Amino acid sequence: MTSRNLLLASAAGLALFASPAFADTAADAATGVDTGADQVDADSPSRGDVIIVTARRRQETAQEVPLAISVIRGDSIEATGNFNVVKLQQLAPTLQVYTSNPRNTSVNIRGLGVPFGLTSDGFEQGVGIYVDDVYNSRVAAATFDFLDVDQVEVLRGPQGTLYGKNTTAGAINITTNQPTFDFEGRAELTAGNLNYKQGKAAISGPLSETVAARIAVATTSRRGVYYNTRTQRYINEQDNLGLRGQLLFKPSEDLSITLSGDYSQQDPEGVGTVFVRTGLTQRALNRQYDALVASINAANPGRNYAVPSRNPYDRLTDLDSNLNAGNKIGGASLKVKWDLGAGTLTSISAWRFWDWKPENDRDFTGLSIVAKSQNPSQQNQYSQEFRYNYTSDKVDFVVGLFGFKQRIDTQGTEQQGADASRWSLTGAQAADASILNGLTATNTQFLKSESVALYGQVSYKLTPELTIQPGVRVNYDKKEGFYQRVVTNGAGQVISCSPAPAAGTVLAAQCGVYQPQSTSPSVSDWNFSYDLNVNYKVAPDVLVYATYAKSFKTVGINQNGLPLTTANVPDLSASTVKPESVNHFEIGLKTQFWDRKATFNLSAFLTDIKDFQATVNGGQFGTVRGYLANAEKVRSQGIEADLKIRTSDRFTAYANAAYTDAKYKKFTNAPCPPELSGGTSQAAGATPDYSQPGVPGALSPRACDISGQGLPGVSKYAFSYGAEYNIPVNLLDKEGQIYLGVDGNYRSDWNSNASPSRYTKVEGYALTNFRAGFRGDGFDVFGWVRNAFDVNYLELLQVAPGNVGLIAGQPGDQRTWGGTLKFSF
Incomplete structure (x- = not known):
């Protein structure tokens, strides 16, 4: 038995056998997303639950909060199998999470948040992720499995006043279960197909009259979903461990001090892709994917390379580079809450680390083109927040001070392989493998980031029904970066590309793939943001509200290298990126009816962003994989509706729907999609000609105007639903309920490229999940099937570098099934 299994078995055994008494399991806990029904009569559970949230940095019921919020309970997360941020989007329609690996993960709300594509450390995310009030500065550092989670709040729309510059699109507020002075525990074991195994355990109780402790552990493993014919192994597996x-x-009722520590480790073989399709670019026809493969085969008699399948749903790949996605995340925090009578003072001190050790196959093929691609990173961040909350009959307010410091170090290596010359060069050079074979770019970079903010928000009741809520935040940010790329040839000799080498030489060919760079960008900025909310209680269970928010995302720096000018030198003007300026308008309705058995919430929003920070890619192999640029204006607008009903203790159901229209209102200097790339550039200053997409040999525009086109990663229509019905029974001398549950979600089509392409359109899909089981006092046993109808769908498409027309992707999980056993006391 491994040390991981021993640890889990010990915790689970303690949780199972420490006490024979079991606590109640809420009958509706497994029905997905709660909209915040407010309970009036505790003896009448059919009248709804009290959903307590901290969206406004104080405890209150969700229906009282005048903003669009989805509350997902821990039991709902477990029952539906959505055990991390990536999976959470199946329950919250306006949340979009796309990932090619933990490092390159985009979390967006209403189509806004993180620029879609390869991630850079030099900018802020637009969806803030908080765990027990501690900010996780990088999306990658929040890709851990949920561990002993009480609930997750998805706050939609800018939250800059209370949550900061990193929440122009919204925030995800995760609350874990806290230590208790009553002895309690829980354990959960799950097994399924694909050799899926998951175990969770938590135990909490007093150590003395004033000290309590809680410890939780979770482990997840699953066989990979793609089979690599080259290594004869499954890849993209799950191999996760978490501890908290x-x-x-608590020396008195007025003072509590909580010390927390957590550690999460992911060590899968992955993350890889499969062949999806090819699409013609404007590169010469003999320089596109199929012709290049034929040329390599002709030069290597007997090789006869071909992808193992052109059907992505065969889930076969033949990637030849090492694959790894080692991810270690953890930290510690100290939270002090002091009730001063007139208000509560809170201090949160935190340190977090993130250690990322990847290995990738960046050519997406079994050919040795990019033989090595890895950019390990190490992050340390420190944060301190002081917050004072005051509550009275007429006035509630919160004021706070927040400080943040971060350093990220990255050591990158990218190396060309034996097939690179024939893939990337022309003429006699294409036949000389030694020109590019072993050509290596070694990157060294670091980022230092500091931030401080002062904020406040007031809720003032003009009348018992009418409340105004203004808020302000002042931010100062400073960023310093360093990036250096050293390039060596196959003989290990350092090469220089300045002055520019003569055309047609070996050095010119090498500099066209990897070019040395050294930059040290630095930038600082002050910003003032504010918002105003007006809400009115039309009736005891009907709240209407209107919000205006002026928010921002702070300045960015290009931390992964710079694009080249027409003179083939780094474009220093692209070193920094302007801050985003956000204007947001929203109106909403929050209601309960049918004796509070039903909750219906509705919101409509319009968000305009000036100088939207977008990730773009020039298509080169290694000159720069991706960099930040500003789109002049982006708009996201839409409508969201949430409904939950609980007709009785026997039946609960929910349905959530969202319409999101997210577009580039103006982006006149965008990178061109693959069908308008790869050819000889059109004349400088000429009006771009878009009339020959996908025509080999056609001239390519130097940039494209994509104004009016949709933002990447955004489904216009999204829908999720769930229902559960139960019958009380006696089974095996146990009193309990037999229940049947269903949940599902639908997303319409969306585009997977920063500049929308006809080759990267991801078709819409609908997924359906079922579960059935028996639960009683302190136990729950159920079977489940996810993607029950075995729908074929794609989670992500990627454009291979080099403008060769290759599109790779990641199919979603096929049908999976299994069983879960849960105990609590």
Whole structure:
């Protein structure tokens, strides 16, 4: 038995056998997303639950909060199998999460947040992720499995006043279960097909009259979903371990001090892709994917390379580079809450680390083109927040001070392989493998980031029904970066590309693939943001609200290298990126009716962003994989509706729907999609000609105007639903309920390229999940099937570098099934 299994078995055994008494399991806990029904009569559970949230940095019921919010309970997460941020989008329609690996993960709300594509450390995310009030500065550092989670709040729309510059699109507020002075525990074991195994355990209780502790552990493993014919192994597996410990010191009713520590480790073989399709670019026909493969085969008699399948749903690949997605995340925090009578003072001190060790196959093929691609990173961040909350009959307010410091170090290596010359060069050079074979770019970079903010928000009741809520935040940010790329040839000799080498030489060919660079961008900025909310209680269970927010995302720096000018030198003007300026308008309705058995919430929004920070890619192999640029204006607008009903203790259902229209209102200097790339550039200053997309040999525009086109990664229509019905029974001398549950989600088509392409359109899909089981006092046993109808769908498409027309992707999971056993006391 491995040390991981021993640890889990010990915790699970303690949780199972420490006490024979079991606590109640809420009958509706597994029905997905709660909209915040407010309970009036505790003896009448059919009248709804009290959903307590901290969206406004204080505890209140969700229906009282005048903003669009989805509350997803821990039991709902477990029952529906959505055990991390990536999976969470199946329950919250306006949340989009796309990932090619933990490092390159985009989390967006209403189509806004993180620029879609390869991630850079030099900018802020637009969806803030908080765990127990601690900010996780990089999306990658929040891709851990949910561990002992109480609930997740998805706050939609800018949250800049209370949550900061990183929340122009919204925030994800994760709350874990806290230490208790009553002895309690829980354990959960799950097994399924694909050799899926998951175990969770938590135990909490007093160490003395003033000290309580809680410890939780979770482990997940699953066989990979793609089979690599080259290595004869499954890849994109799950191999996760998580630990969390908390110590609560409560010397009096007025003071509590909580020390928390957590550690998460992911060590899968992955992440890889499969062949999806090819699409013609404007590169010469003999320089596109199929012709290049034929040329390599002709030069290597007997090789006869071909992808193992052109059907992505065969889930076969033949990637030849090492694959790894080693991810270590953890940290510690100290939270002090002091009730001063007139208000509560809170201090949150935190340190977090993130250690990322990847290995990738960046040519997406079994050919040795990019033989090595890895950019390991190490992050340390420190944050301190002081917050004072005051509550009275007429006035509630919160004021706070937030400080943040971060450093990220990255050591990158990218190396060309034996097939690179024939793939990337022409003429006699294409036949000389030694020109590019072993050509290596070694990157060294670091980022230092500092931020400080002062904020406040007031809720003032003009009348018992009418409340105004203004808020302000002042931010100062400073960023310093360093990037250096050293290039060596196959003999290990350092090469220089300045002055520019003569055309047609070996050095010119090498500099066209990897070019040395050294930049040290630095930038600082002050910003003032504010918002105003007006809300009115039309009736005891009907709240209407209107919000205006002026928010921002701070300045960015290009941390992964710079694009080249027409003179083939780094474009220093692209070193920094302007801050985003956000204007947001929203109106909403929050209601309960049918004796509070039903909750219906509705919101409509319009968000305009000036100088939207977008990730773009020039298509080169290694000159720069991706960099930040500003789109002049982006708009996201839409309508969201959330409904939950609980007709009785026997039946609960929910449905959530979203319409999102997210577009580039103006982006006149965007990178061109693959069908308008790869050819000889059109004349400088000429009006771009878009009339020959996908025509080999046609002239390519130097840039494209994509104004009016949709933002990447955004489905216009999204829908999720769930229902559960139960019958009380006696089974095996146990009183309980037999229940049947269903949940599902639908997303319409969306585009997977920063500049929308006809080759990267991802078709819409609908997924359906079922579960059935028996639960009683302190136990729950159920079977489940996810993607029950075995729908074929794609989670992501990627354009291979070099403008060769290759499109790779990641199919979503096929049908999976299994069973879960849960105990609590």
